[in-house]
Amino acid sequence: MFAVQHLIETLVHDALEASVASGELALAELPEVTVERPRDVTHGDWATNVAMRAAKPAGMPPRAVAEVIAARMSGHADIASVEIAGPGFINIRLSDAALQRVVREARAQGTSFGSSKLGAGRTVQVEFVSANPVGPMHVGHGRWAALGDSLARILAHAGYSVEREFYVNDQGVQMDVFAESVAARYLELAGREVTFPEEGYRGAYITDIAREIMAEEGERWADTSAEEREAYFKEKAYAQVLAHLKHVLSGMGVEFDVWFSERTLHAPGDDGGPSAIERAIARLREAGYIYEHEGATWFRSTDFGDDKDRVLLKADGSYTYFAADVAYHWNKLEERGFDVVIDIWGADHHGYVKRMEAAVAALGHPGKLKLIIGQLVNLFRNGEVVRMSKRTGEMVTFEDLLDEVGPDAARYFFLRRSTDQALDFDIALAKEQSSDNPVYYVQYAHARICSILRKAADAPEAEDVSALAAALVPADADLSLLTTEAELGLFRKLAEFSEVVEAAAEQYTPHKLTRYAEELAASFHQFYTVCRVVNPDAPALTVARLAVVDASRIALESVLGLLGVHAPQRM
RNA sequence: GCGCCCUUAGCUCAGUGGAUAGAGCGUCCGGCUACGAACCGGGAGGUCGCAGGUUCGAAUCCUGCAGGGCGCACCA
Numbered sequence: 001m002f003a004v005q006h007l008i009e010t011l012v013h014d015a016l017e018a019s020v021a022s023g024e025l026a027l028a029e030l031p032e033v034t035v036e037r038p039r040d041v042t043h044g045d046w047a048t049n050v051a052m053r054a055a056k057p058a059g060m061p062p063r064a065v066a067e068v069i070a071a072r073m074s075g076h077a078d079i080a081s082v083e084i085a086g087p088g089f090i091n092i093r094l095s096d097a098a099l100q101r102v103v104r105e106a107r108a109q110g111t112s113f114g115s116s117k118l119g120a121g122r123t124v125q126v127e128f129v130s131a132n133p134v135g136p137m138h139v140g141h142g143r144w145a146a147l148g149d150s151l152a153r154i155l156a157h158a159g160y161s162v163e164r165e166f167y168v169n170d171q172g173v174q175m176d177v178f179a180e181s182v183a184a185r186y187l188e189l190a191g192r193e194v195t196f197p198e199e200g201y202r203g204a205y206i207t208d209i210a211r212e213i214m215a216e217e218g219e220r221w222a223d224t225s226a227e228e229r230e231a232y233f234k235e236k237a238y239a240q241v242l243a244h245l246k247h248v249l250s251g252m253g254v255e256f257d258v259w260f261s262e263r264t265l266h267a268p269g270d271d272g273g274p275s276a277i278e279r280a281i282a283r284l285r286e287a288g289y290i291y292e293h294e295g296a297t298w299f300r301s302t303d304f305g306d307d308k309d310r311v312l313l314k315a316d317g318s319y320t321y322f323a324a325d326v327a328y329h330w331n332k333l334e335e336r337g338f339d340v341v342i343d344i345w346g347a348d349h350h351g352y353v354k355r356m357e358a359a360v361a362a363l364g365h366p367g368k369l370k371l372i373i374g375q376l377v378n379l380f381r382n383g384e385v386v387r388m389s390k391r392t393g394e395m396v397t398f399e400d401l402l403d404e405v406g407p408d409a410a411r412y413f414f415l416r417r418s419t420d421q422a423l424d425f426d427i428a429l430a431k432e433q434s435s436d437n438p439v440y441y442v443q444y445a446h447a448r449i450c451s452i453l454r455k456a457a458d459a460p461e462a463e464d465v466s467a468l469a470a471a472l473v474p475a476d477a478d479l480s481l482l483t484t485e486a487e488l489g490l491f492r493k494l495a496e497f498s499e500v501v502e503a504a505a506e507q508y509t510p511h512k513l514t515r516y517a518e519e520l521a522a523s524f525h526q527f528y529t530v531c532r533v534v535n536p537d538a539p540a541l542t543v544a545r546l547a548v549v550d551a552s553r554i555a556l557e558s559v560l561g562l563l564g565v566h567a568p569q570r571m
Numbered sequence: 572g573c574g575c576c577c578u579u580a581g582c583u584c585a586g587u588g589g590a591u592a593g594a595g596c597g598u599c600c601g602g603c604u605a606c607g608a609a610c611c612g613g614g615a616g617g618u619c620g621c622a623g624g625u626u627c628g629a630a631u632c633c634u635g636c637a638g639g640g641c642g643c644a645c646c647a
Contacts, residue, residue, distance in 0.1 A: 038590075049589060052589085086590045089590070174647055294645085298645090313645085320644090321646070350574085351574075351642045354574090374642080378640095388615075417583090438595070441610090442607075451606070453606095455606045503587075507587090515586095522594090522611095526611070528606085571607095
């Protein structure tokens with residue numbers, strides 16, 4: 001995919017360079033060339049402020065600089081006009097030929113439309129959700145699931161080699177409490193006197209798990225030692241919860257490549273040698289960032305801007321959660337060698353950002369860890385806050401939400417807001433099948449297109465509209481017949497796709513794609529309202545319009561695919 | 572007390588240092604004898620939280636203040 005933005009940047013840059021070479025502009029160094037989309041369409045497709053940036057060093061008025069550069073840009077086949085405007089903007093308008101090429105490319109490339117080589121094959125790991133396997137996921141996890149998965153899809157589309165990973169905290173205090181909780185419920189079911197653990201998990205699912213064990217194995221665990229019982233229940237219950245997490249995530253179309261067990265970080269190495277945690281600490285020690293104090297082993301994270309140093313090995317001989325996390329990131333960056341590692345965390349964990357970045361820097365990989373901090377989700381129903389209590393375990397879970405609104409609406413709503421904005425999720429609105437609900441607006445455009453293609457092919461029952469389009473419209477259809485504002489507007493919107501994907505990939509902002517999806521759908525609906533597509537009296541025009549319709553179908557399917565939302569052919 | 576995020580139209584939110592700050596919903600007025608009206612067109616609606624600063628230019632960058640959210644463990 002040729003991204004128009006890069007073409008324009010190159011053209012401006014070359015014109016600038018040539019102007020300096022010829023002596024028309026006296027510049028010691030070239031200013032950075034940036035092009036942007038003007039807000040106002042009358043200002044053309046692209047604009048650059050480079051003349052204003054170069055004016056002072058060149059000792060010329062901005063508009064005079066712009067004149068020099070603009071004179072060297074006109075004449076290119078992809079450019080219809082170059083104009084100087086305002087204080088010194090250079091406004092560039094694409095030629096119809098350039099726009100028509102985008103339509104042909106979309107049809108030729110199919111699902112790879114909008115892809116780019118931005119990532120150049122670099123490897124990226126996206127770790128997200130990583131919910132503790134001791135209970136159901138809350139709706140926040142749903143947001144991270146949608147975000148991480150969509151980001152992974154976008155990065156892959158932008159040319160990165162992507163892996164999705166779920167870090168399983170299958171060791172530690174929470175697992176112990178979890179096992180004790182299940183054991184206590186089990187004993188209750190067996191009719192024994194038992195005091196429920198003070199900090200135990202009180203959700204009804206704990207009892208469900210206990211009941212299941214009871215059904216399978218009877219009361220044989222009621223009279224064993226607590227250690228034996230809890231050790232067994234821990235594995236049993238944890239396996240069940242993990243399977244449940246996978247099931248729920250899968251229900252929203254989120255599949256992980258790797259489920260990484262925290263236990264492997266504590267376990268001895270493959271050769272029976274030191275564990276990953278021990279190796280990581282040794283590495284930090286070599287680098288001089290470790291010291292002992294009051295019986296504990298500390299990491300001097302303050303060397304990297306953290307507020308205070310952090311304990312890795314506690315005085316009681318056990319490792320902190322952070323120690324495992326250090327080892328985990330050492331594993332990601334050093335042992336598995338990812339070029340970029342992305343962690344998606346909830347805002348409630350932002351306090352760990354500095355120490356994690358410090359650890360990664362101390363391990364010799366500064367800057368490779370990208371931490372995305374997502375703000376939390378507030379649930380509403382018809383404008384009323386849905387209250388939840390963690391203490392009693394009463395809550396609307398991610399699974400409940402998914403069951404109620406469905407995967408498409410859930411994902412779309414999770415992705416529609418920028419990550420650093422708290423999300424108000426209104427369950428009633430997400431369920432509503434009306435124009436209030438943007439996911440239907442976009443899907444409707446796609447279904448409408450499919451209907452047109454079926455109509456054009458006179459095949460109302462056809463399932464494969466892609467084949468219909470291929471048969472109806474040759475690759476070299478004469479697109480120069482399409483000259484109305486609505487048609488050209490749609491061309492322009494299609495031409496934006498690639499650059500939106502790149503921006504979303506570079507800035508980790510899937511919400512840009514929901515916005516683009518709505519804009520693309522709007523451009524299509526406008527086109528549809530004004531331009532009759534299937535017209536027996538004008539076969540050439542019909543074919544040309546069907547080409548744009550098909551390109552729009554491909555783009556909508558592609559953008560919805562990046563969001564993980566289904567593109568229905570009928571609805 | 573310290574740190575991070577947020578504050579833009581009645582509501583929910585976009586907005587890469589640029590030109591007259593946008594979208595959806597809501598509201599008002601219009602548009603189906605042709606391909607899907609779950610659609611389209613138009614109007615009204617803004618001290619971009621407040622105050623300074625940086626510069627050719629600030630919703631955007633810096634500082635301070637106010638309001639809201641989330642964190643500040645040898646917990647995970």
